Amino acid sequence: MNRPVVRLFGLVVVLFAVLVGFTSRWTVFEANALRENPANHRVLLQEERIKRGLIRAADGTLLAGSRKVDKDRYARRYPTGDLFAHPVGFFSVDRGRTGLEEYYNDPLSGRATDAVGALERLLGPEGIGEDLKTTLSPEAQRAAYDGLAGRNGAVVALDVKTGAVRALAATPSFDPSDPAKANTFNRATQGRFPPGSTFKVVTAAAALDTGRYQPSSQVDGGNGKVISGTPLNNFGDEDFGSIDLTFALTNSVNTVWAEVGEKLGKKTMAGYMEKFGFYSDPPMDYPDNQLLPSGEYRNGKLLGPESRFIDVGRMAIGQDKLLVTPLQMASVAQTIGNGGMRMEPRLVQKVVDPDGRTTDRPLPEDAQRVMSRASADELTAMMKNVVREGTGTAAALEGVDVAGKTGTAEIDPAAGINDLWFICFTPETAVAVVVERQKGTGGTTAAPIAKQVLQALGE
Amino acid sequence: MSARNRELLALLPASLLLVAGFAAIFIQENDVLSDVSLTYGAAFLALCLAVHLVIRFTLPYADPYLFPLVAVLACFGLVVIYRIDDELAREQAQWFVVGLILFTATILFLRDLRLLERYRYTIALAGLVLLFLPRVPGIGQQVNGAYLGVKLGPIAFQPAEFGKIAIIIFLAAYLRDTRQMLVQGSRRVLGVTIPPIKHFGPILLVWGAAMLMLVFIRDLGSSLMYFGGFLALLYVATNRLSFVTIGFALFALGSWFFASTVSHVQERVDIWLDPFKPEWVEKQGYQIAQSVFAQADGGLFGTGFGASLLEVNGNSLIPAPQTDLIYAVITNELGLVGACGLILVYLLFAERGFKTAMLAGESFSKLLAAGLSAVFALQVFVIVGGVTRVIPLTGVTLPFVSYGGSSIMANFILLALLLLVSDRARRPAGAAAGRRGLR
Numbered sequence: 001m002n003r004p005v006v007r008l009f010g011l012v013v014v015l016f017a018v019l020v021g022f023t024s025r026w027t028v029f030e031a032n033a034l035r036e037n038p039a040n041h042r043v044l045l046q047e048e049r050i051k052r053g054l055i056r057a058a059d060g061t062l063l064a065g066s067r068k069v070d071k072d073r074y075a076r077r078y079p080t081g082d083l084f085a086h087p088v089g090f091f092s093v094d095r096g097r098t099g100l101e102e103y104y105n106d107p108l109s110g111r112a113t114d115a116v117g118a119l120e121r122l123l124g125p126e127g128i129g130e131d132l133k134t135t136l137s138p139e140a141q142r143a144a145y146d147g148l149a150g151r152n153g154a155v156v157a158l159d160v161k162t163g164a165v166r167a168l169a170a171t172p173s174f175d176p177s178d179p180a181k182a183n184t185f186n187r188a189t190q191g192r193f194p195p196g197s198t199f200k201v202v203t204a205a206a207a208l209d210t211g212r213y214q215p216s217s218q219v220d221g222g223n224g225k226v227i228s229g230t231p232l233n234n235f236g237d238e239d240f241g242s243i244d245l246t247f248a249l250t251n252s253v254n255t256v257w258a259e260v261g262e263k264l265g266k267k268t269m270a271g272y273m274e275k276f277g278f279y280s281d282p283p284m285d286y287p288d289n290q291l292l293p294s295g296e297y298r299n300g301k302l303l304g305p306e307s308r309f310i311d312v313g314r315m316a317i318g319q320d321k322l323l324v325t326p327l328q329m330a331s332v333a334q335t336i337g338n339g340g341m342r343m344e345p346r347l348v349q350k351v352v353d354p355d356g357r358t359t360d361r362p363l364p365e366d367a368q369r370v371m372s373r374a375s376a377d378e379l380t381a382m383m384k385n386v387v388r389e390g391t392g393t394a395a396a397l398e399g400v401d402v403a404g405k406t407g408t409a410e411i412d413p414a415a416g417i418n419d420l421w422f423i424c425f426t427p428e429t430a431v432a433v434v435v436e437r438q439k440g441t442g443g444t445t446a447a448p449i450a451k452q453v454l455q456a457l458g459e
Numbered sequence: 460m461s462a463r464n465r466e467l468l469a470l471l472p473a474s475l476l477l478v479a480g481f482a483a484i485f486i487q488e489n490d491v492l493s494d495v496s497l498t499y500g501a502a503f504l505a506l507c508l509a510v511h512l513v514i515r516f517t518l519p520y521a522d523p524y525l526f527p528l529v530a531v532l533a534c535f536g537l538v539v540i541y542r543i544d545d546e547l548a549r550e551q552a553q554w555f556v557v558g559l560i561l562f563t564a565t566i567l568f569l570r571d572l573r574l575l576e577r578y579r580y581t582i583a584l585a586g587l588v589l590l591f592l593p594r595v596p597g598i599g600q601q602v603n604g605a606y607l608g609v610k611l612g613p614i615a616f617q618p619a620e621f622g623k624i625a626i627i628i629f630l631a632a633y634l635r636d637t638r639q640m641l642v643q644g645s646r647r648v649l650g651v652t653i654p655p656i657k658h659f660g661p662i663l664l665v666w667g668a669a670m671l672m673l674v675f676i677r678d679l680g681s682s683l684m685y686f687g688g689f690l691a692l693l694y695v696a697t698n699r700l701s702f703v704t705i706g707f708a709l710f711a712l713g714s715w716f717f718a719s720t721v722s723h724v725q726e727r728v729d730i731w732l733d734p735f736k737p738e739w740v741e742k743q744g745y746q747i748a749q750s751v752f753a754q755a756d757g758g759l760f761g762t763g764f765g766a767s768l769l770e771v772n773g774n775s776l777i778p779a780p781q782t783d784l785i786y787a788v789i790t791n792e793l794g795l796v797g798a799c800g801l802i803l804v805y806l807l808f809a810e811r812g813f814k815t816a817m818l819a820g821e822s823f824s825k826l827l828a829a830g831l832s833a834v835f836a837l838q839v840f841v842i843v844g845g846v847t848r849v850i851p852l853t854g855v856t857l858p859f860v861s862y863g864g865s866s867i868m869a870n871f872i873l874l875a876l877l878l879l880v881s882d883r884a885r886r887p888a889g890a891a892a893g894r895r896g897l898r
Binding site for chain 2: 008023040
């Protein structure tokens with residue numbers, strides 16, 4: 001009678017395996033679907049019971065806190081209102097999460113994601129989240145909003161050496177404590193603008209780093225030069241003779257840079273653009289759905305970097321179908337200022353658990369070496385000239401050498417409406433400013449805003 | 460090392476588990492580690508030692524792992540129940556004491572298992588009466604449409620828990636006598652082996668009565684458990700798969716019939732198939748829906764001991780967390796890993812039980828051990844399968860883990876019977892005479 005007993009045990013093994021299988025199904029494979037089931041109130045109830053971690057600015061200013069509603073429920077409060085609404089985002093039981101509240105939801109809600117953390121939690125207190133210390137500076141953020149003065153636009157300031165985000169401002173902002181009415185469209189990370197002449201620094205970087213041009217290389221700057229089969233004009237139809245690249249950047253001569261771009265070719269330009277981070281989401285600690293890549297767009301879709309639809313000559317001066325985010329242009333300035341090393345932009349410098357231990361240090365993180373230090377230094381000298389005697393004099397600071405580039409992208413030439421740009425950097429800080437659909441030029445409108453942000457950061 | 464010393468050592472993990480578990484919950488709930496947890500641990504350890512001593516002096520050759528496995532399950536259950544309601548945990552601990560007394564009494568009264576064989580018809584009758592009790596007006600209690608409990612004055616109990624042991628004893632005794640005749644006297648009709656009616660009659664009668672009672676008292680989970688146990692025993696006794704096939708076909712037919720006629724059964728099946736239907740997800744389907752929601756929250760590693768969300772403003776979020784749905788609470792707090800650990804312990808217990816059956820020299824002991832192990836494993840399958848939506852959810856207890864006096868007592872008797880069989884099976888040839896002389 002022993003054989004049937006063995007088989008019987010075999011059946012028990014199979015039955016228990018089915019139990020393990022179904023338990024896995026609910027706990028792992030279908031867990032997310034079950035959490036999202038409308039009849040499941042657990043997620044909602046649990047999130048309310050968690051005392052979410054605090055979010056603080058670099059100087060300790062409280063950006064997001066948790067307030068007790070009753071015995072064991074909490075609600076979020078944002079003492080700085082709309083000032084930090086875009087980077088911090090909001091947390092709402094019925095509207096979901098945006099910004100840092102979304103990206104760092106696991107640590108903020110005390111949800112350990114690794115096995116060690118899970119084991120610790122078996123014995124440790126739960127329901128208290130970890131705090132975020134951001135890299136954001138309230139003074140710089142305030143200066144950015146003051147500078148934008150209600151006009152649509154965006155300001156991004158990055159630490160040149162680390163990639164720390166010191167300011168991330170976009171207008172219009174919203175009230176994070178009223179998520180139902182919030183328009184979370186973030187012009188700094190999702191706004192796509194033609195970069196205008198600011199893009200010439202990318203072309204210049206490629207020109208110098210390939211070794212095919214020097215700052216002193218002479219190129220013909222004549223007005224109405226034929227580029228890709230069509231004549232191209234300079235700003236104000238100004239006609240230059242044969243000039244060197246430093247002069248061409250200082251005075252933002254279109255025909256020179258278009259020729260340089262054409263000579264370098266689509267492939268070389270594509271290679272440098274990708275190294276600068278174009279054609280992919282910027283690697284910032286921010287939700288994917290709130291980041292957009294920069295590059296050539298056609299019918300609302302991002303083209304391939306070497307697509308046949310690209311007019312490389314016009315792209316080289318920031319025209320054609322090129323659309324960029326302010327964050328991307330800030331990253332370009334940061335890279336050049338940092339001797340050619342691009343850093344990943346970071347909003348958070350450290351994550352601190354309730355016991356005061358630092359559990360994560362997201363900052364700094366190298367992204368990619370874009371160009372040699374020598375080429376970066378040459379380009380920096382050229383860009384300093386722009387601020388010293390060229391189109392960007394409005395950003396000049398007492399005692400600090402600012403390197404920059406203006407941009408004026410024509411939107412409605414008949415009405416004189418342009419998107420106004422300025423990107424710049426000092427040894428400490430890189431700034432990108434865009435003001436949408438205004439009269440004037442990048443040098444007159446955007447550069448002073450960048451100067452105010454730099455001053456707010458103590459420069 | 461002797462079997463008993465191995466048993467003693469094997470108790471260590473159980474006591475460690477208990478102390479660690481209580482400590483975790485104390486930290487969770489009071490934010491301070493109180494020495495009360497150590498007291499609890501020590502008291503339970505003393506209880507385990509007492510059981511160990513009982514086994515050491517009465518059944519020295521019995522399997523050394525059966526009891527430590529039970530101790531692990533009991534510790535686990537006690538910790539989880541304590542986490543749900545500390546008052547219930549105290550009661551549960553008291554039931555363990557009662558279970559222990561019953562365990563000792565069973566071992567002392569049944570030095571000779573042949574006693575059970577002699578009274579098989581009496582035991583069968585007692586089993587059937589037990590099953591019928593919940594339907595008797597005045598003492599029967601109805602819970603969720605099923606008649607599961609009996610209340611006699613201050614004492615309330617669930618007779619189905621004890622009934623299962625009575626039925627298994629009867630079947631084992633009866634099949635020992637008739638198994639040869641069942642095999643030899645059977646005829647083949649249309650390629651199917653049909654057992655002789657003469658010898659199969661009584662068994663069908665007893666089983667049929669049990670099934671009727673179960674439908675009568677509407678306890679579907681026990682019905683599945685009993686029927687599975689019956690088929691398992693029949694298979695072990697005859698080694699004929701065709702008998703099992705016939706039985707299964709009969710059961711399928713019966714289930715289909717009841718599912719389409721008895722509204723209570725029908726509803727259970729509908730809810731099982733689609734618990735999230737808006738019409739009943741907040742009503743009849745609430746229990747199973749909350750069960751899988753709780754498990755989904757547990758994930759791989761669980762929310763942690765004592766961290767499960769059980770109450771909302773004083774209302775229970777998971778219904779019957781200490782009995783039917785205790786497995787969902789465990790999965791919620793300890794995750795898939797903890798749940799698998801629990802199932803593994805049950806599997807090891809079943810393995811020791813079947814091993815005992817294989818070692819047993821004599822047919823009745825063999826059938827008894829196999830039957831008890833099978834019905835134990837099936838009970839785990841019925842309740843865990845119900846909670847995880849493998850089968851419709853029905854109310855049986857998770858042995859040694861769920862809160863409930865009847866369950867603890869009945870399963871301690873089951874353990875005593877298994878150990879009795881094991882002691883006889885593993886006793887060395889020379890020692891038998893010596894022990895008998897001592898008595």
